[in-house]
Amino acid sequence: MTEKFKGKIAETFDGSEPWWPERSRGKSPNIITVVFDDTGWSDFGCYGSEIRTPTIDALAAKGLRYTNFHVTPLCSPTRACLMTGKNHHRVGMRCLADTDTGFPNGRGSIPQDTPLLPAMLRDRGYGAYMIGKWHLTPAHEITPAGPFSNWPVARGFDRYYGFLGGCTDHYAPELCQDNHSIDPPLDDGYHLTEDLCDRAIHYLRDHASCRGDEPVYLNICFGATHAPIQVERRYIDPYVEVFEKGWDTVRENRLARQKTLGLVPENTELAPRNPEVPAWDTLSDDQKTVYTRLQSAFAGFLEHADEQLGRVVAELERLGMREDSIIVVISDNGASREGGDHGAVDTNAPYSGRPETVEEMMAKLDDVGGPAGPAHYPQGWATAGNTPFRRYKQYVELGGVRSPLVVNWPAGIANPGEVRDQFLHVVDLAPTLLSLSGEVMETDFDGEDFSATFADATASTRNVQxxxxxxxxxxxxxxxxxxxxxxxxxxxxxxxxxxxxxxxxxxxxxxxxxxxxxxxxxxxxxxxxxxxxxxxxxxxxxxxVDIIKFRQPNGLMARDEITLYPGQGHLAQVSMVTASERSMEITAHFSKPVGADHPGGVLVASGDRNGGYAFYIKDGNLHFEHVRLGDRVTLSAPSDEPVHRCSVVIHVADDHSASAILFANRKRLGQRCIPLVSTHLSFWGLDVGRDAGIPVSDAYTAPFPFPDTELDRVVMRFYESITAEEIAMVLEAAE
Structure with missing residues (x-):
């Protein structure tokens, strides 16, 4: 509400009295919330792990560790609870934001009349900045045209830089800045976690320079340690020897350290190994080799993220903001079993329902963590990550819902290094942070302020959840x-x-x-x-899997036909129109005929060189390439006349193979069989008139754009029950 003017207004300046609203001189503490993804309760070093996390360990040593803090078993619901202070069903986030289930508790978006933490803090004078994973926007709203009402900036953040979906490739992420998508840098040595922390530091510097007398709220949500697990080998190799002992011994060692650290009572029992996980000693040598390398990649991924977080903490110190900054570190749920029995060198394999065998992975171990090895560990290591508990992410047992919680506040915690055992839930964070930001406000929270525990180890907290x-x-x-x-x-x-x-x-x-x-x-x-x-x-x-595959009756995924234009924004992978699991026809229309001497370019490209497809013109020929987990099919053909339209038709059979037929000016030019298509080709979506990610094909240098002035449009049509021949007959018979 605008404050009433308290000066005097006359007909002239000389007779008037200016007035300015008084600015509050009492500065509230800065607030930094840090959310790790799929990180188990025991994975931080200060919670018993052998993984090196010196930044988080230092925050714990000079702050507080909570041993009885809980979240939901899944990422979007936990983030909704953090942002609202309310239980996730109540704010429409029963499951993932990707899908609107048609019921109030599962809309995939938080109601517009529910205030979010950044908006509430911004009303108190905070600058509010968001970095990283959001995952609170329904998939059908993640388009270049929005709607943007559920994007971070519309929900209270002043600036946003990150990715909107549940996960992304760390070498070629689907990046958004504020309300628009941007191309990934794709530079040698690029990594998303480093980029996110660079941007966090940039926002902090801007705020300190221009609004230094006002508090800051910074929400950092890493893609780490959710699959795909990606990090340089120099972070992976040192852990191979550490984890060769296997998950059973690691669990025992972690529990012993937890007891020594005073995190668990001396009588704490190690929950029995989850029944689907074999004893380490029963595994073959190849299994042990593969599983050890995959866990080592996870450890290196976490260490790398901790290292980057350290740069942000150091910047707070350099800017003089550290003393009065509340830093909260959590995980959004327990460690994930989504890597399955064996894990993956390429997470696209289990995500597409076709897991790799141990033998296949043995041949590709050197790829783990790199661009060709977006990995995931097997569920046995998720069991270790959740030591000493049962189960994993997606489950309501402690392995799914017990999260580490580190709270650090130099100006507000008198006895650093202590451990707290009060029952807490993620819905308690918003009311606590708001109470510390200034005056108490009446808000309809499900959680309660637990700041009394900062000073009092015996302070009471909520008792029902x-x-x-x-x-x-x-x-x-x-x-x-x-x-x-x-x-x-x-x-x-x-x-x-x-x-x-x-x-x-x-x-x-x-x-x-x-x-x-x-x-x-x-x-x-x-x-x-x-x-x-x-x-x-x-x-x-x-x-x-059912929820993710569900095609809701809204957005692009519900359409039978989509017309795309050169120069438009990127279509995200979560839009459900970028894979190859459905029969479809893709037709490019040109504003003038394309002859044999045309330099060519990409008409449409989806995915990347590890999984995707590209339809392009090069050297006077039409080309279509489809690749799944490195298995590439190329269909090429020349046209005997200038092309004013060209098409590729893909018909998917019951066994998930497909026929691809190439057309120019409605004339059939060639046909190939694609042995296997997929609902998930890669973590990169679709671009029109160029290949903006890691290129699908080595036949061109990305982005290999097709001139906007010559490509009029690209039309995608989807068919549920029609053969390639029937589509071809329609094309050949059309005028």
């Missing part, structure tokens, strides 16, 4: 925890509930449901009350 994900349920109340296991298709009333006394059983390994049925029934009743109050219904046990 629920969880739900994919039909799996859990509830905490007064030190007790109840969990219902559930898998897709099972009857909810047949779910088995377990019960734990968390005050005596830190790792939740001793089920007391049979001994204390009354307590279990009490907690089940509390869960139902919480579900009703937080709009959890309806329960939905579709898997994460």
């Amino acid at each position: 629920y969880w739900e994900m994919f039909g799996r349920r859990a509830v905490y109340a007064d030190g007790w925890k109840a969990i219902a296991t559930h898998e897709k298709g099972e009857a909810y009333e047949q779910d088995e509930w377990t019960l734990y006394d968390t005050s005596e059983d830190f790792s939740e390994t001793r089920d007391l449901a049979g001994k204390n049925p009354e307590q279990l029934e009490r907690l089940r009743a509390i869960w139902s009350e919480q579900a009703a109050a937080n709009e959890v219904w309806p329960l939905d046990d579709r898997t994460l």
Whole structure:
């Protein structure tokens, strides 16, 4: 609200009295929230790991570590809780932001009338800046034309630099700046984590220079350590010897260190190895070699991210902002089992439903972490990452929902280095940070301010919290925890509930449901009350893969035909129109005929050289290339006359193979078989009139643009049940 003018206005300046609103001279503390992705509770060095994280360890040594802090089992819901202080179902983020499920609890976007933390802080005079992963915009809104109402700048941040989806390639990321996409630098030595921290430092310098008497809120959300795991070999190689001992020994060693560090009670038991994970000693030599290298890449990836965070912390110090800066470090969920049994040298393999074999990976070990090796570790290492707990990301057991929490504030923490064991949830962060930013405001939070724990190790906190994900349920109340296991298709009333006394059983390994049925029934009743109050219904046990593949009836993914124009913005991979799993026709229309002497260029390109397709003209010939996990099919043909339109038709068969037919001026020029297409070719989306990412083909030098003045448009048509021959007949018969 604009403050009422308190001066005097007359007809002339001489008779008037100017007035300026008084500026508050009391500066609130700076706030830095740091969110790691898919990082397990035990993966930071200060939580028992052998991975080198000196920046976070130093923040913990001069701040506080919390051992009973919780999140949701998935990234978008946790981020929604952080931004709102409210439970995720209640703000439309039941699952991933990628999909609108058609129900209020799963819109994939936070309601516009729900204020977000940056907007609330900006109202108090903060400059608000966002770096990195957002993942709170529905996939159908991630287009060059928006709508932008759920992008970071529209939700309260002054500036934004990062990526909007759930994950991206760290060497060729799908970058956005404020409200538009930008091309990745693609320079030798480029890495997204370094770029993000460069931009964070840039924003801090701008703020210190121009608004130094006002506080700053900086939200840094790394892509690390979510797959694809990508980092230089110099970070990977030193860890090979460290992890050759295997995940069983690593779990035992981490728990021992956790006890020594005072993070867990001495009587804490190591949860049994998750049943789908074999004992390390039963593995073959090749399995051990592959799995060790993949975990070493994860460790190097985390160390690298910690190193870059260190540059941001050092910059705060250099700018004189460090003393009164609250730095909060968390992970968005537990370590991920999405690498499957064996992990991957190329994460695009399991993401496309076709995991690599150990033998295939053995031949490509030197690629791990590089542009050709966007890796993921096997689920056995996720078990180790979540030591001493059971399960992983996507699950409501502690392996999915217990997160590290480091709070550092030189000006506000009197006894640094201490450990806190109060029950907390990510919804408690927003009300806490707001309370520390100034005057207390009445806000409809589900969380509560826990800043009293900074000084008082015995301060009380909330005592009730629920969880739900994919039909799996859990509830905490007064030190007790109840969990219902559930898998897709099972009857909810047949779910088995377990019960734990968390005050005596830190790792939740001793089920007391049979001994204390009354307590279990009490907690089940509390869960139902919480579900009703937080709009959890309806329960939905579709898997994460089901949710990601679901084509909602809105956005580009719902269209049968899309017309694209040269010079337009990038179409993100999450748009669901950039892969090759559907039968389709791609037709380029030219504003004037293209002859044999034309220099050529890319008409449309999707993906990159490891997975994608490109339709282009070069040396007077038409070319179509399709590549999946390095398996390349090339279809080339000359035209005997100037081309005023050309097409490629792809028909996908039931076995996921495809036929590709090339046309010019509606004349069939050639045909090839594509052995296998995919719903996920790579982490890069689609560009028109150029190849803006890592190039799909080695036959040209990217971006190899086709002149905008000569390429009129590109039309993509999708077909659900029609053969390539039927499409070809339509093309050949058209006037």
